[in-house]
Amino acid sequence: MVVVGVxxxxxxxxxxxxxxxxxxxxxxxxVTGHLPDREQRDKVVWNFxxxxxxxxxxxxQLARWSTPVCPEVRNLAPSFGTFIxxxxxxxxxxxxxxxxxxxxxxxxxxxxxxPQKLMDGVAKSDPKLLxxxxxxxxxxxxxxxxxxxxWYVTATSNRVRTAIDDPYHSAPGGIPGSRLTSGQLSMLDHxxxxxxxxxxxxxxxxxxxxxxxxxxxSQAEAPDNCVELPSILDLMSSDCSDSQKPESLxxxxxxxxxxxYAMDTEEIGSLQxxxxxxxxxxxxxxERPLAKQ
Numbered sequence: 001m002v003v004v005g006v007x008x009x010x011x012x013x014x015x016x017x018x019x020x021x022x023x024x025x026x027x028x029x030x031v032t033g034h035l036p037d038r039e040q041r042d043k044v045v046w047n048f049x050x051x052x053x054x055x056x057x058x059x060x061q062l063a064r065w066s067t068p069v070c071p072e073v074r075n076l077a078p079s080f081g082t083f084i085x086x087x088x089x090x091x092x093x094x095x096x097x098x099x100x101x102x103x104x105x106x107x108x109x110x111x112x113x114x115p116q117k118l119m120d121g122v123a124k125s126d127p128k129l130l131x132x133x134x135x136x137x138x139x140x141x142x143x144x145x146x147x148x149x150x151w152y153v154t155a156t157s158n159r160v161r162t163a164i165d166d167p168y169h170s171a172p173g174g175i176p177g178s179r180l181t182s183g184q185l186s187m188l189d190h191x192x193x194x195x196x197x198x199x200x201x202x203x204x205x206x207x208x209x210x211x212x213x214x215x216x217x218s219q220a221e222a223p224d225n226c227v228e229l230p231s232i233l234d235l236m237s238s239d240c241s242d243s244q245k246p247e248s249l250x251x252x253x254x255x256x257x258x259x260x261y262a263m264d265t266e267e268i269g270s271l272q273x274x275x276x277x278x279x280x281x282x283x284x285x286x287e288r289p290l291a292k293q
Contacts, residue, residue: 041286042277045252048229049277052256053269054221056154056186057132058171060269062276063154063186063219064260065092068100071107071216080205084109087209088216095254096261097217107216109193115144118194129153129192132165146223147199147236148208150215153190158183185265191216199236210249211235218260255283 056063071088073081088107092099112118122129123142131152133141141151155164156171163172165186174182193215200208210232215223224237226244229252234240259279263272 038286041281041284044228045277045280045284046273047227048231048252049256049273049280051222051225051227052218052220052231052233053260053273053276054219055269056156056165057167058154058156058165059184059186061184061186061265061267062260062263062269062272063152063188064265065097065106065217066157066185066187066265067106068098068103069107069216070100070103070105071109072105073109073111075111083205084209084212088213091210091213091249091254091257092217095217095257097257106189107191107193109195109212109216111195111197113197115149115194115196119144122192128164128166129190132167134167144194144196147196148211148215149194150219151192151194152188152219154219155187155189157185157187159185162187164189183266187265188219203235204247207232207235207247210253214249214253214257217257251283252280255280258283 053062055061069088069092071085073084076084089099091097110118119142123138127133127138127142129151130138130141132154153164155162157163158172158174161172163169165171171184174184193212195208195212214220214232220233223233224235224239226234226237226240230244230246230250231253232246232249233253235245235247237245256276259276262279263275267275
């Protein structure tokens with residue numbers, strides 16, 4: 001049984017924060033601070049992007065959805081499953097990822113109390129869902145290490161031919177005359193997300209849905225890395241204090257996804273990362289060009 005709660009209009013914690021009418025007026029507290037300088041802002045944003053932006057295995061670009069995102073949730077009460085599905089689709093729409101009302105499932109989200117047993121079965125029956133790996137690394141590729149974990153199948157396209165990324169076949173060749181990456185681009189083909197129900201017991205469905213949405217729409221280099229800018233992917237990080245763990249998609253998360261889906265798909269990965277960094281800085285009100293990394 002999955003124990004996840006639906007956010008209520010007024011949680012018990014919120015009720016505790018409601019001031020008592022008979023209590024003395026609170027003291028006025030003024031907090032002052034300073035805006036980090038340009039170099040500091042660049043560094044903070046770049047660390048965030050580096051932790052979130054994983055290069056694809058074949059052409060060192062950032063993979064994103066080119067086909068409409070189409071999530072399916074399994075082993076969860078229908079109301080919760082629908083909530084997660086609709087949340088992913090809403091975030092996709094708001095950040096520029098492709099969506100379509102009727103589509104073929106390409107994001108599978110499975111809730112289970114035995115995640116390793118499930119992944120052992122995947123390794124035996126359909127190892128391609130583990131993503132890029134060598135045959136002798138199947139067991140390692142299928143190992144569950146997180147409470148909510150994603151496996152990504154990426155593909156490389158030259159807009160004429162598309163091939164799934166694997167270590168035993170070359171990527172489609174570039175197109176002569178094209179700029180930078182010779183017309184090649186990296187894309188997400190399938191995402192498998194497994195949720196350990198024992199470890200997410202007690203969490204509200206809202207944060208879980210946003211966490212899954214972030215994993216569904218982008219492939220992170222270092223999930224739950226707990227860098228300076230907060231991310232929903234810090235929700236279950238052992239390196240973050242409770243005060244550092246957001247309960248919803250953050251401003252930086254949204255700006256990152258917007259940048260990912262607005263970037264030039266044919267640029268090299270380092271330029272794609274820089275473009276996303278620039279988008280995040282601009283979303284924070286910084287209009288100046290991004291400093292070189």
